[in-house]
Amino acid sequence: MLKIVPFIAALTLLTSTAIAHHGWGSYDAAKPVTVTGPILSSKFENPHATITVRGSDKVWTVTLAPVSRMTSRGATDKVVAVGRNISAYGYPSTVEKDEMRAERITVEGKTYEMR
Amino acid sequence: MVGEAPAIFVALEQSGFASAIRQSPWLYPAANVGHIVSLLFFAGTVTVMDVRLLGGFAATAPARVLAGTRRLALAAFAGMALSGFILFSAEASHLVLNSVLQLKAALIGAGLVNVALYEFMAKREVEGLPPGAIMPARARIAGLLSLVIWIAVAVCGRSIAYF
Numbered sequence: 164m165l166k167i168v169p170f171i172a173a174l175t176l177l178t179s180t181a182i183a184h185h186g187w188g189s190y191d192a193a194k195p196v197t198v199t200g201p202i203l204s205s206k207f208e209n210p211h212a213t214i215t216v217r218g219s220d221k222v223w224t225v226t227l228a229p230v231s232r233m234t235s236r237g238a239t240d241k242v243v244a245v246g247r248n249i250s251a252y253g254y255p256s257t258v259e260k261d262e263m264r265a266e267r268i269t270v271e272g273k274t275y276e277m278r
Numbered sequence: 279m280v281g282e283a284p285a286i287f288v289a290l291e292q293s294g295f296a297s298a299i300r301q302s303p304w305l306y307p308a309a310n311v312g313h314i315v316s317l318l319f320f321a322g323t324v325t326v327m328d329v330r331l332l333g334g335f336a337a338t339a340p341a342r343v344l345a346g347t348r349r350l351a352l353a354a355f356a357g358m359a360l361s362g363f364i365l366f367s368a369e370a371s372h373l374v375l376n377s378v379l380q381l382k383a384a385l386i387g388a389g390l391v392n393v394a395l396y397e398f399m400a401k402r403e404v405e406g407l408p409p410g411a412i413m414p415a416r417a418r419i420a421g422l423l424s425l426v427i428w429i430a431v432a433v434c435g436r437s438i439a440y441f
Contacts, residue, residue, distance in 0.1 A: 188440045209299070209306035210368065230303055
């Protein structure tokens, strides 16, 4: 009976963080960027909402939060709709070109935390 | 990025089924939770089976323990496969290119081959053994391989999001 205890402990450790979906490893937190401009496209979808924003330098793909979290914080699909002006503060991807993950967004003077 | 994936996975991601998963507020999170709940039952039952094959629970009849846990393990595997397919479909075109997911798929294949080898080569002998009997080497090997492979699958599963 005692033999199984280490296995169960190991499996528990392996699975205990499994609900958290994504790591931040592929985003460079040392080089935060702020992208400001109009929203060109908006996908209010799981696992994360994503928008494209015409920034001053280029078009960014901005990864937001899961839709249930967005909604509970008031950042509904109407807030991140096409044509709205947005300011997104976050970290550029080290993997995907021109993609960043937003830490927080500001739309019409109101700031929404994504984390 | 979408362009690099094999067409069948692009088609899967762009299907109405996958769109429905992404657009539902609850389906993706439900599949996420379902995957973990299935994992609990799968890990629990597989660990009991493997420990029995390694000679643990020696006072029990192998056939009784293994038959009782096998059904639940199969149901849990089906739950993992279904929930996993839902999670995969939503992001199929880039997940299929993820090297950790590819490794996980290969390991699942190895785990199933290990099951098949046991079923054909050791099951009959093992399930005829009385309580307290020494387990044959092939049963111990199958049990050890199973533990190592399925733990590696779990490690890969958790690591996909970080690569």
